[in-house]
Amino acid sequence: MSQSSWKDQIKKKWGPHSHCPICGKAMPTDKKFCSQSCKDNYFESERKQKRKGRLQCIFLIVMLVVMMLVMFILPLFG
Numbered sequence: 001m002s003q004s005s006w007k008d009q010i011k012k013k014w015g016p017h018s019h020c021p022i023c024g025k026a027m028p029t030d031k032k033f034c035s036q037s038c039k040d041n042y043f044e045s046e047r048k049q050k051r052k053g054r055l056q057c058i059f060l061i062v063m064l065v066v067m068m069l070v071m072f073i074l075p076l077f078g
């Protein structure tokens with residue numbers, strides 16, 4: 001019941017395998033995630049990142065508009 005024998009067992013049992021990108025667990029190569037929860041986790045974080053990117057984009061546009069407004073309006077009052 002040592003760790004090395006456990007690893008050998010996994011090797012023998014599963015052969016070539018890849019690791020889950022979420023939790024790092026060993027899993028069959030034809031799978032992308034080890035479990036449904038890891039899959040959900042992955043898509044959840046991806047969606048969050050996309051939302052973050054969109055927010056940054058909106059922020060940039062708002063900044064640009066504000067800068068344009070300042071550039072056009074300030075001379076009117078100057």
Ligand SMILES: [Zn+2]
Binds near residue numbers: 020021022025035038
């Ligand atoms: Zn996993």
